[in-house]
Amino acid sequence: MTEPKTRLKEARAAAGFASPTDAANAFPRDINKNTLISHENGNRPISRKAAEKYGELFGKKAGWILFGENGADDGSTPARPPPELTLLRTGLVAGRLAGTVEAGTFREVDEFDQSEAVEILLPRDEKFPNARQLVFDVGGDSLNELRPRPILSGDRLVCLAYEDVAHEVELRDGMVVVVQRTRDSGHFREWSVKQIELYNDRAEFHPRSSNPKHKPIVVHHDSEADDGVSVEIIALVRRVMNEMPGF
Structure with a gap:
């Protein structure tokens, strides 16, 4: 059975990001590069809150990242596109x-x-x-x-x-x-x-x-x-x- 750190790497790669740096550059408001590297290396445990955020960004369930639930693709959601500034009609x-x-x-x-x-x-x-x-x-x-x-x-x-x-x-x-x-x-x-x-x-x-x-x-x-x-x-x-x- 794979570990959470391995499933996190797989989720990031499946979302189209070749490295933690690429993911952090795409989501600068949401991902700290050093934290993601520590999570992927296993030097820092992945909290439930972190798994939920990674799941939202990479299109996987938090439970799968943490526990391997339901398989790699079952219940996946589309990865969130990089955020953009929202301009409103009111100025x-x-x-x-x-x-x-x-x-x-x-x-x-x-x-x-x-x-x-x-x-x-x-x-x-x-x-x-x-x-x-x-x-x-x-x-x-x-x-x-x-x-x-x-x-x-x-x-x-x-x-x-x-x-x-x-x-x-x-x-x-x-x-x-x-x-x-x-x-x-x-x-x-x-x-x-x-x-x-x-x-x-x-x-x-x-x-x-x-x-x-x-x-x-x-x-x-x-x-x-x-x-x-x-x-x-x-x-x-x-x-x-x-x-x-x-x-």
């Missing part, structure tokens, strides 16, 4: 609430926990109409002294997915970005919001904070930090929203 688009940005807090990556993966309606970005809009809730005080407008705990950031606009937007000093740091082969990540300072040999991502515990992230031309922590920009901040108290 609004569906933006994804990605999670919380909070400096200094590494959280275990579980892309199958959909508690925060909800869509909200946002005004269409006329300058970048085809870029995905990501929304982050702010925790902590890492930009509470940003000028001209501080970013405070409880604010909501409306951002552009950086990979969607990297070919047309040049990074400049003073831009505010969401930075992702990952460690332990991508199993833990920190999302934080920082302001860019660019130099010839490095980029610096600065907190603008009254709290001295927050330190800049310095990335030299080699993008991999010496301590094994990977750093990348995942979003450009376009707008800051907040609601008045009392409602």
